[in-house]
Amino acid sequence: MKYSLNTGENVRHRTRSQWGIGKITSVNSCGTVRVVFEGNKILSISKGINYLIKVDNQGNKI
Secondary structure: OOOOOOOOOEEEEOOOHHHOOEEEEEEOOOOOEEEEEOOOEEEEEOOHHHOEEEEOOOOOEO
């Protein structure tokens, strides 16, 4: 199943659950995703589609 990540969506990292829920602030054409996680931790994740899971506001997988 293929899906895409879009600005404004809630996500969590597949292996770093301690980062909590993040909100996507930008996605560039190369697949780099910029996310603000809980506690204002801002990260740019190359090939973000491989590491991020879409979630709802409670952190449940969509």
